[in-house]
Amino acid sequence: MMYHAQSFAENGFLTYVIGYGGALNSSEFTRDAKARPPGSKPIPSLERQNKVQIHHLPELPNFLRSVLPFILFGPIKVLYQTHAIIHALLVEVAHPPEFILVQNPPTIPTLAVVWLVGKVTGSKVIIDWHNLGYSILAMKLGNEHPFVGVARWFEATFGRKAYAHLFVTAAMRDYLVQKWDLQGLKVVLHDRPPRRFHRASSQEIHELFVRLKPSLTLQAPLRDFFPESSAPYSTPFTHTTPEQQPTPVVSTGGSAARRNSIEYRAKVGTTNVPPVSATAPLYKEVQLPSRRPDRPALVVSSTSWTPDEDFGILLEAIQLYELRALELFGLRGKAGNTREEQGKVETLPKMLVIITGKGPLREKYMKEVAKQQEKWEWVFLIHRRILLGLTPFPGSADLGVSLHSSSSALDLPMKIVDMFGCGLPVCALNFACLPELVKDGLNGHVFDSSSQLAQQFEEILSGFPTTPHLNDLRASLSRASKRHSVAPHIHTPRQTAKPGDEAWKWGTWEENWNLTVKPLVLSDLGH
Numbered sequence: 001m002m003y004h005a006q007s008f009a010e011n012g013f014l015t016y017v018i019g020y021g022g023a024l025n026s027s028e029f030t031r032d033a034k035a036r037p038p039g040s041k042p043i044p045s046l047e048r049q050n051k052v053q054i055h056h057l058p059e060l061p062n063f064l065r066s067v068l069p070f071i072l073f074g075p076i077k078v079l080y081q082t083h084a085i086i087h088a089l090l091v092e093v094a095h096p097p098e099f100i101l102v103q104n105p106p107t108i109p110t111l112a113v114v115w116l117v118g119k120v121t122g123s124k125v126i127i128d129w130h131n132l133g134y135s136i137l138a139m140k141l142g143n144e145h146p147f148v149g150v151a152r153w154f155e156a157t158f159g160r161k162a163y164a165h166l167f168v169t170a171a172m173r174d175y176l177v178q179k180w181d182l183q184g185l186k187v188v189l190h191d192r193p194p195r196r197f198h199r200a201s202s203q204e205i206h207e208l209f210v211r212l213k214p215s216l217t218l219q220a221p222l223r224d225f226f227p228e229s230s231a232p233y234s235t236p237f238t239h240t241t242p243e244q245q246p247t248p249v250v251s252t253g254g255s256a257a258r259r260n261s262i263e264y265r266a267k268v269g270t271t272n273v274p275p276v277s278a279t280a281p282l283y284k285e286v287q288l289p290s291r292r293p294d295r296p297a298l299v300v301s302s303t304s305w306t307p308d309e310d311f312g313i314l315l316e317a318i319q320l321y322e323l324r325a326l327e328l329f330g331l332r333g334k335a336g337n338t339r340e341e342q343g344k345v346e347t348l349p350k351m352l353v354i355i356t357g358k359g360p361l362r363e364k365y366m367k368e369v370a371k372q373q374e375k376w377e378w379v380f381l382i383h384r385r386i387l388l389g390l391t392p393f394p395g396s397a398d399l400g401v402s403l404h405s406s407s408s409a410l411d412l413p414m415k416i417v418d419m420f421g422c423g424l425p426v427c428a429l430n431f432a433c434l435p436e437l438v439k440d441g442l443n444g445h446v447f448d449s450s451s452q453l454a455q456q457f458e459e460i461l462s463g464f465p466t467t468p469h470l471n472d473l474r475a476s477l478s479r480a481s482k483r484h485s486v487a488p489h490i491h492t493p494r495q496t497a498k499p500g501d502e503a504w505k506w507g508t509w510e511e512n513w514n515l516t517v518k519p520l521v522l523s524d525l526g527h
Helices: 004-010 063-067 070-092 112-123 133-141 146-159 168-181 202-216 220-225 255-260 262-267 312-332 364-375 387-388 391-394 414-421 450-461 469-483 508-522
Strands: 015-019 052-056 099-105 124-127 162-169 184-188 297-302 351-356 379-383 401-403 426-429 444-447
Touching: 004 015, 004 052, 063 070, 070 112, 099 112, 112 146, 124 444, 133 146, 146 168, 146 414, 162 168, 162 450, 162 508, 168 184, 168 387, 184 444, 202 364, 202 391, 220 297, 220 379, 297 426, 312 351, 312 364, 312 379, 312 450, 364 379, 401 414, 426 450, 444 450
Parallel strands: 015 052, 099 124, 124 162, 162 184, 297 351, 297 401, 351 379, 401 426, 426 444
Antiparallel strands: none
């Protein structure tokens, strides 16, 4: 929704953003609603727009949720939200807007309130269908629960008629048009990353892990897992010196000894300067950062730690990868004594798996991880919320994993969109409409089980960092986004992709919005 608001503002619309503080999330890697932390700020690019005004809805006191049963708390919450939204739309917004864009879910009471306000003010309602609200409720209560039936009726009744409907997948459009006979314009708007998303450079990766090294190496086992490094010259993933390290300077003569001498330290005005390592490189030996060949493969995943994202699949796949890596390492040792003989056996790299996000099952699974970690030699798994706000983080990884299984089987995980925007191939859990985003073998892989995911890990990472298959997956994403990576010269005519072009199927959010939503809203204004 934040990107919609930004696009409206960039096209000259005075735009009001109405929502809870927790919905205004600046973390690119957790744009899935379930994984959002409360109290987040709007994305920075939205805050810089002078045509955007942000209105936060008040929230019910938290203690009511704990002291009231759901059968009482639910209706009170609906009435409170209804009043807050009506007040925002009819009082805080000075003039009736031309369009009211509402995201669904949440469904109750939003769809009914927006429908009513549209009738009263004459504003045109646009519903942005991201999922089906009743299907999410059904995961908690079951399909036959009376509340689910009421929610289904509510969503179908107040979502049926609108000026326009936006859908994140063609499958969702087809299903709702057939099932609920939606009235109004219908447009498929596949989610795409904003233009700032990119594959991280070696310099960005180096700076990122220089900052992260203290937090990543708090655990002694993790320090032993990483290759030796010495910030700021090297990190577990990058280095600034040639692979052939300089010969250490002896304590009786070299530059390090001179810099550590009492006479030199006295000349610079203090003797409190920490001694310089004898193996620290000279200034002339320091180069621009590059990825080190002995680095572990970095695999990332963002999860809501809920039943519809089965973390157990990833955990089992990691255990299978660990066993396979040990097996191949043993086979290489038996292949012969020469490097040439051993090189005929492809081995697997160590794999650092970083999980972000929060949710109810996190503690349960992380306890299991702690038990297994004592046995693992080739894999290390950590959970770090600190990484959520670090923009270069997804673009620094080698492979992404999505465990998302849609409650409706009609929406797509936005975390994959963000990963693709960073040039990161993805292994994704299969469900009905996933092929609209993940092309198996082209920009990632699709799996149905933990054993299949482990097999994909081996296929993609075998021989790392020189991995032809991983390079092919990256190249596919690079080709799809290359035309967006360099801004055209001021005197060069801008080339606009057209629907049906292969490049049109992937691009930035801005280009996709301008091709689909912009014509829809401007045509009605007579532009």
